[in-house]
Amino acid sequence: MTEKTFKTLADFLGTHFIYTYANGWEYEWYAKNDHTVDYRIHGGMVAGRWVTDQAADIVMLTAGVYKISWTEPTGTDVALDFMPNEKKLHGTIFFPKWVEEHPEITVTYQNEHITLMEESREKYETYPKLVVPEFANITYMGAAGQNNEDVISEAPYANMPDDIRNGKYFDENYHRINK
């Protein structure tokens, strides 16, 4: 776990996080570069889903406070406010009705199923949306560096967050062990 103090946008970019929302949902998220995010979902309504190279808007609101916003091929919208110095964030997820009704369609490596997501968002209902606004506690922070393809590179498995937190998943150069 890095214990650095976050001051600038450069301090944030390249950081890898694991956190648990107040509703119990566990997420892993990586600020890949100044316009791209990767993530993996370990617990909650769409546990098992993982995504790489999602385009996002990433800004610093004030020293050490970061806001990230994006819209997904599923039609899901996300806004995250990270306060890494406090080991906290606030996230709001805006799920279209169809994701709430058919979460299993989205539980996959999305990058290989973009057409299915686009077809599903047309086929099923969008409204009313399910809004999930929650604070989260950050349980892991790693200085992965930008554009590190090893950070989010395989499907989530049961003990993956513990392996990462216990230093069993990445080597000293932040490359995946046992790849």
Ligand SMILES: C=Cc1ccc(O)cc1
């Ligand atoms: C739907 C994606 C998503 C990714 C990270 C997060 O904290 C919330 C939602």
